[in-house]
Amino acid sequence: MVDEITDFEVLEVALRELCIEKGIFTAAEHRHFTEFAEQIGPTPAAHLVARAWLEPAFKTLALTEPMSASKEVGVNWMEPTGFGTPSDFTAFQILEDTPTLHNVIVCALCSCYPRPILGNSPEWYRTPNYRRRLVRWPRQVLAEFGLYLPDDVAVRVQDSNQKHRFMVMPTRPEGTDGWTEDQLAEIVTRDCLIGVALPKVGVTTNVITDTRPAVHPIAD
Amino acid sequence: MAEKYGVQNPVPPWKTSLDGLCDALDHASCGTDVPTFKERRDEEDVLSSTLYSSLPFPENQLVSLAHSLLVRGVIDEAELEQRLSTIRNRLQS
Numbered sequence: 001m002v003d004e005i006t007d008f009e010v011l012e013v014a015l016r017e018l019c020i021e022k023g024i025f026t027a028a029e030h031r032h033f034t035e036f037a038e039q040i041g042p043t044p045a046a047h048l049v050a051r052a053w054l055e056p057a058f059k060t061l062a063l064t065e066p067m068s069a070s071k072e073v074g075v076n077w078m079e080p081t082g083f084g085t086p087s088d089f090t091a092f093q094i095l096e097d098t099p100t101l102h103n104v105i106v107c108a109l110c111s112c113y114p115r116p117i118l119g120n121s122p123e124w125y126r127t128p129n130y131r132r133r134l135v136r137w138p139r140q141v142l143a144e145f146g147l148y149l150p151d152d153v154a155v156r157v158q159d160s161n162q163k164h165r166f167m168v169m170p171t172r173p174e175g176t177d178g179w180t181e182d183q184l185a186e187i188v189t190r191d192c193l194i195g196v197a198l199p200k201v202g203v204t205t206n207v208i209t210d211t212r213p214a215v216h217p218i219a220d
Numbered sequence: 221m222a223e224k225y226g227v228q229n230p231v232p233p234w235k236t237s238l239d240g241l242c243d244a245l246d247h248a249s250c251g252t253d254v255p256t257f258k259e260r261r262d263e264e265d266v267l268s269s270t271l272y273s274s275l276p277f278p279e280n281q282l283v284s285l286a287h288s289l290l291v292r293g294v295i296d297e298a299e300l301e302q303r304l305s306t307i308r309n310r311l312q313s
Contacts (some may be wrong), residue, residue, distance in 0.1 A: 002221070002225045002227060004221065004225075004252065005308065005312065006221060006232070007304070008232065008234065008279050008283075009232070009233070009234045009311075010304050010308050010311065011282060011286060012234040012237055012241065012282055013307050013311075014300060014303040014304050014307050015241060015282075015286055015289065015295070015300075016241050017287065017303065018295045019241070019244070019294070019295075022294070023254065024244075024245065024248045024252060024254055024294070025245070025247070025248050026246035029247075030244045032240075032243060033237050033239070033240035033241075033244050033247075034237050034239065034240030034241075034242075035240075035245035036240075037239040037240055037243070038236050053233070058239070066299050067228070086242050093301075122236075123234070123235070123236050123237070124236075124237060126233060126235065127233050129311050130309065132311075132313075133310075133311075142236075172246065184242055189308050201274065
């Protein structure tokens with residue numbers, strides 16, 4: 001992995017933080033736009049979490065037999081179909097958040113990530129900035145994503161490696177009563193499954209389909 | 221950097237974060253002197269082909285943005301310089 005930090009990487013962080021401090025936008029807004037630049041739409045893992053929220057039996061399956069639960073959302077870890085790396089990892093575990101425990105994943109050594117079920121890893125996940133700092137200063141790094149957790153919530157950082165991959169099962173947020181699995185899956189974005197964001201009503205990474213009308217529509 | 225480390229990624233890891241930064245700026249609604257989308261992009265085109273033409277993409281996009289923000293007084297040079305140093309120390313701590 002590349003550990004050298006260029007002046008350009010530093011400049012990007014500097015411009016961003018200065019803008020945030022001046023109130024031009026928030027860290028959470030920046031996180032959201034960056035996520036949208038890399039990951040559109042729900043991943044299979046989002047559906048896994050949504051189903052776990054809706055069905056207690058499936059939630060138990062997800063926590064005790066994550067490989068089986070993965071198969072139920074269409075992901076077979078033995079045959080990752082293009083997103084997996086060609087290694088023989090098959091130890092996958094789903095970390096359950098509770099009201100007093102927040103999990104977040106990292107790979108301090110390189111950037112191991114549960115690609116078969118989550119897709120490709122974020123660019124920031126692979127940088128020394130994240131890998132070197134999350135384990136030592138978790139709350140500070142989470143704050144840089146706009147996530148501020150109260151003191152009565154413990155933060156647990158889970159390191160991944162070649163043989164063990166993890167994902168986070170966040171707690172179901174307020175305001176989602178009566179929602180369908182698809183509606184719930186929409187708000188469980190990639191960053192929520194890593195643990196640097198919490199699912200929120202109205203915050204998705206769906207394709208934006210609001211467009212303005214064509215200047216010269218086809219019927220002309 | 222790519223050559224030096226034998227990396228094949230077409231863009232550096234901070235590029236999507238820069239994209240997020242530009243989107244966040246474009247959507248900012250407060251009344252400071254933040255450039256509009258059109259101003260930002262026009263300046264980026266001009267600066268990248270003149271003053272920063274020796275830089276590759278997306279480094280020229282990043283530096284053009286810094287230039288646009290400095291020139292408008294959204295950030296000032298002294299605080300940027302300070303911040304660069306603080307961040308480098310933090311990332312290497």
